Amino acid sequence: MKKGEKLIFVLIGLIAVVSIIYQGWNVANITEEDPGIPYYSTASTELSSKAGLLIREHSCKECHKLFFLNNLTQNVPSPSLDGIGSLRTEEWLYDYLSAENPQEIIPTRLKARFKMPSMAHLPEEERRILAAYLASLKVEDWYLEETRKEAYEKRTGEEYQPE
Numbered sequence: 217m218k219k220g221e222k223l224i225f226v227l228i229g230l231i232a233v234v235s236i237i238y239q240g241w242n243v244a245n246i247t248e249e250d251p252g253i254p255y256y257s258t259a260s261t262e263l264s265s266k267a268g269l270l271i272r273e274h275s276c277k278e279c280h281k282l283f284f285l286n287n288l289t290q291n292v293p294s295p296s297l298d299g300i301g302s303l304r305t306e307e308w309l310y311d312y313l314s315a316e317n318p319q320e321i322i323p324t325r326l327k328a329r330f331k332m333p334s335m336a337h338l339p340e341e342e343r344r345i346l347a348a349y350l351a352s353l354k355v356e357d358w359y360l361e362e363t364r365k366e367a368y369e370k371r372t373g374e375e376y377q378p379e
């Protein structure tokens with residue numbers, strides 16, 4: 217074998233070894249975790265199941281997304297309830313659900329049949345359960361601004377301008 221040929225073999229060998237080591241190092245360094253689903257609830261099982269029944273009974277998911285799901289036949293551009301407890305306080309939510317005219321609190325941009333119906337006719341206990349449960353629907357800090365933006369855009373139909 218000529219000297220030049222030897223050198224080429226050595227070089228090819230070196231490249232192979234380096235690339236194997238590099239790949240191994242790369243795999244070992246995939247430490248950047250998938251941040252996962254940002255929404256969670258701090259509610260007790262008891263509160264969740266009581267609220268779950270009310271949410272079904274009053275068809276909230278006809279219009280709202282909750283844990284990404286809503287009634288698939290509906291497509292009302294209403295704000296998602298995911299993370300709402302990081303945007304609103306329990307008192308605010310209770311007052312909103314107790315309002316005879318929720319549109320005095322949040323004006324609607326939708327046709328009458330899609331706007332938020334008043335829940336003022338529900339017994340106080342049910343409005344309290346719903347408010348407590350909604351307040352427990354939190355969003356991780358890293359997704360808070362995005363959630364705020366989505367809620368704003370759904371509510372107003374306008375582009376969100378962060379302050």
Ligand code: HEC
Nearest residue numbers: 274275276278279294295322324325329330331332333367
């Ligand atoms: C007919 C569709 C509809 C149903 C049913 C409905 N909502 Fe709404 N909701 C809306 C719309 C639309 C808005 C946005 C305000 C508006 O346009 O009236 C809204 C707003 C809200 C907000 C305020 C969101 C924010 O941005 O702060 C909360 C909280 C809420 N709804 C909870 C509920 C709960 C809980 C139920 C069930 C008990 C429910 N909604 C049932 C359509 C609905």
